[in-house]
Amino acid sequence: MRLVLFDCDGTLVDSAGLIHETMRRTFAQFGKPEPKVADTKSIIGLTLDIAIARMQGKQHADQEDVDMTAYYKSLFSVVRQDLNFKEPLFPGIRELIDEIGPRKNLLIGAVTGKSRRGLNLVMETHGFDRYFVVGRTADDCPSKPHPAMVTECCDETGIRPEETLVIGDAIYDMQMAKAAGAKAVGVSWGYASVGELKEAGADAVIHHPSEILAHIG
Structure with missing residues (x-):
């Protein structure tokens, strides 16, 4: 039995447009300079208050970042409806999940x-x-x-980190996987470069969801 853990934004779904527009409106509400798309993509994967702090050059979130986080959360569904964002699946993801989802020797999270x-x-x-x-x-x-x-998912399922595969598009996903003792597979269709993923500890970087099959057997 193996455990396969997927990141969501940038790995399963393309949510960069929705996240950036919500972030842009949040920064405007608080009188901040409009963030660049690249700045938004660079923090996708982090917890929201830390992400907002990092976008402003801070290592730790302060009260203003907490307030901005609350505003962002209140706005997210509104932006999603206004602009009809659907957070579409990346090509090949549905076929992959339909292929591995029913397998008896795998758990997915x-x-x-x-x-x-x-x-x-x-x-x-x-x-x-x-x-x-x-x-x-x-x-x-x-x-x-x-x-x-990762470790809490392992504890809940009873599967060891060594038998766990973490799949993500961000350097934070790779670093998290290695810190937990799991295998880290980066995906090139998300928001970090291949070089950044490898530098962050990726055991492999793939370019299409179908390539994941080779890593899970």
């Missing part, structure tokens, strides 16, 4: 900087809730690259 509500929405929208049996979000654990999201 999610480890994401999204809120629990945000993860549930993605799972329900794309019909993945019937396959994903475990998950940890920003509401449950410290921000990536802390290993808790």
Whole structure:
């Protein structure tokens, strides 16, 4: 039995446009300079308050960042409806999940900087809730690259980190996986470069979801 843990934003779904627009409106509300798309992409995967702090050059979140986080959360669903963002699956993801979801020798889960509500929405929208049996979000654990999201999923399923594969697009995913003692596989279709993923500790970097099959057997 093996455990396969997927990051969400940038790995399963392309949510950069939605996240950036919500971030842009949040920064404007607080009188901040408009962030660049590249700046937004660089923090996707982090817990939201830390992400907002990092975008402003701070290592730790202060009260203003906490306030901005609350405003962002209140705005997210509004922006999603206004602009009809659907957080589409990346090409090949549906076929992959439909292929591995029913396997008896695998358990599938999610480890994401999204809120629990945000993860549930993605799972329900794309019909993945019937396959994903475990998950940890920003509401449950410290921000990536802390290993808790992975280790708690391992504890819940009874599968050791050495038998766990973490798949993600961000350097934080790779660092989290290695800190937990799991195998780290980076994906090139997300928001970090191949070089950044390898430098962060990726055991492999793949370029299409179908390539994941070779790593899970």
